[in-house]
Amino acid sequence: MELxxxxxxxxxxxxxxATISAKDFEHTFKELYKPLCLFALRFTEKTEDAEDVxxxxxxxxxxxxxxxxxxxxxxxxxxxxVKNRSLTLVARLADTEPVSEFVADLEDLSEEEQMYQAERxxxxxxxxxxxxxxxxxxxxxxxxxxLKYQEIAEELNIxxxxxxxxxxxxxxxxxxxxxxxxxxxxx
Amino acid sequence: MQEPLSIVNYQxxxxxxxxxxxxxxxxxxxxxxxxxxEGSLDEDKAWERFAARQGIRRKVFFRRYWMxxxxxxxxxxxxxxxYRMDRKESEWVSVVTVPGQLKDVYLPDSTLVSMAGNxxxxxxxxxxxxxxxxxxxxxxxxxxxxxxxxxxxxxHTTRTEVTVLGTSFQVNERPEATQVDxxxxxxxxxxxxxxEPAILIAGMSxxxxxxKKEIEIGTEExxxxxxxxxxxxxxxxxxxxxxxxxxxxxxxxxxxNKAGTSDARLTATFNDLPLDEVLLVINQTLDVRLVFx
Numbered sequence: 001m002e003l004x005x006x007x008x009x010x011x012x013x014x015x016x017x018a019t020i021s022a023k024d025f026e027h028t029f030k031e032l033y034k035p036l037c038l039f040a041l042r043f044t045e046k047t048e049d050a051e052d053v054x055x056x057x058x059x060x061x062x063x064x065x066x067x068x069x070x071x072x073x074x075x076x077x078x079x080x081x082v083k084n085r086s087l088t089l090v091a092r093l094a095d096t097e098p099v100s101e102f103v104a105d106l107e108d109l110s111e112e113e114q115m116y117q118a119e120r121x122x123x124x125x126x127x128x129x130x131x132x133x134x135x136x137x138x139x140x141x142x143x144x145x146x147l148k149y150q151e152i153a154e155e156l157n158i159x160x161x162x163x164x165x166x167x168x169x170x171x172x173x174x175x176x177x178x179x180x181x182x183x184x185x186x187x
Numbered sequence: 188m189q190e191p192l193s194i195v196n197y198q199x200x201x202x203x204x205x206x207x208x209x210x211x212x213x214x215x216x217x218x219x220x221x222x223x224x225e226g227s228l229d230e231d232k233a234w235e236r237f238a239a240r241q242g243i244r245r246k247v248f249f250r251r252y253w254m255x256x257x258x259x260x261x262x263x264x265x266x267x268x269x270y271r272m273d274r275k276e277s278e279w280v281s282v283v284t285v286p287g288q289l290k291d292v293y294l295p296d297s298t299l300v301s302m303a304g305n306x307x308x309x310x311x312x313x314x315x316x317x318x319x320x321x322x323x324x325x326x327x328x329x330x331x332x333x334x335x336x337x338x339x340x341x342x343h344t345t346r347t348e349v350t351v352l353g354t355s356f357q358v359n360e361r362p363e364a365t366q367v368d369x370x371x372x373x374x375x376x377x378x379x380x381x382x383e384p385a386i387l388i389a390g391m392s393x394x395x396x397x398x399k400k401e402i403e404i405g406t407e408e409x410x411x412x413x414x415x416x417x418x419x420x421x422x423x424x425x426x427x428x429x430x431x432x433x434x435x436x437x438x439x440x441x442x443x444n445k446a447g448t449s450d451a452r453l454t455a456t457f458n459d460l461p462l463d464e465v466l467l468v469i470n471q472t473l474d475v476r477l478v479f480x
């Protein structure tokens with residue numbers, strides 16, 4: 001993942017947009033968007049904030065590309081930009097909201113590992129997206145909202161057994177995604 | 188002693204790794220699940236939003252627009268070239284006369300073509316005069332060709348070709364035969380089915396017969412071959428049958444002799460006279476009774 005823009009003073013100044021077409025940029029954007037958002041979510045609480053931060057980082061890169069600025073390693077640059085912007089945002093909100101508990105998971109990880117972690121988070125997110133609606137609902141009520149199985153059963157008017165069953169299936173599906181990723185990674 | 192220990196260590200390390208992985212998995216699951224929000228982090232929606240803000244969509248649109256415009260232009264240029272090439276290949280000018288109509292046509296090199304009625308003349312404007320001067324014709328026409336030895340002048344009929352350098356002559360194409368009468372200069376008369384062309388000089392005539400598939404050089408001069416153009420009918424000891432034929436052709440009528448004597452011969456010249464006056468003169472001179480329908 002290395003996209004370079006022609007630097008200042010290159011001969012083909014008139015064609016500076018030619019080296020990174022809107023189509024190439026779109027491809028990069030879509031490939032990195034979700035991992036970058038999940039990286040931002042390590043620092044920020046709300047998905048809206050994370051998405052804003054990532055959008056701003058991409059806008060900055062696009063703007064630079066329009067002004068002939070070379071970015072040697074676009075991916076690395078974007079991760080750093082997202083981190084900085086997220087920290088700035090968090091610092092502004094620090095008075096009202098507690099610092100994210102998940103930042104701790106990033107400690108002791110190299111830049112490379114942080115990017116890899118973000119990519120796996122993104123795949124897990126996508127795997128949750130793929131769950132059947134009912135199973136997803138039950139899974140999220142449990143893991144996201146912290147409801148007990150009993151509470152979920154009452155809320156949805158189903159048996160505790162069904163809740164257990166659905167969450168078991170959801171976890172299995174998500175873990176399979178994760179295992180597939182490991183296998184892919186180690187092969 | 189060493190071996191079992193290392194196995195234990197190995198197992199321990201695997202267990203530790205599994206535990207670590209399990210731990211990391213749990214943490215990841217907790218993190219992603221806690222942050223998860225339905226319909227969020229959609230790359231496609233995000234890109235649409237981004238592109239709309241940055242005006243990229245418009246750029247893409249314009250690029251497509253330009254591509255479309257470019258292809259249309261290419262198509263038009265293609266058609267244009269094709270059309271031009273087509274034009275280069277042939278651009279025919281045709282002149283057609285109705286029966287009884289006489290028409291003078293000047294070709295680009297100022298060669299004069301006098302067309303008799305019911306005739307067609309056509310030539311390719313793009314080619315005419317480039318290397319040769321070629322016209323195609325049907326019917327009857329008299330040519331006064333501008334002299335140009337570098338570019339021979341040719342008249343094509345369905346089966347024959349007359350080539351000249353500069354002269355005046357007449358071509359009369361009829362279904363059964365094509366006749367050439369030379370007034371001045373020299374012409375070459377050839378036919379598709381005849382290997383040897385005939386060279387004709389002033390005063391000569393030749394005819395290609397469709398039936399015989401050969402060129403016959405005219406033995407007796409027909410004084411009235413060009414009368415349609417000269418408006419002059421000349422007879423010099425001409426048999427009455429021939430007189431009737433010439434009058435029929437000149438006036439486009441059908442004349443019959445009601446008096447019977449057919450061995451009479453006529454010597455006379457008529458300058459652009461009406462038919463009834465001509466017949467009156469002939470009837471009185473030869474003591475015949477020619478009538479026309």
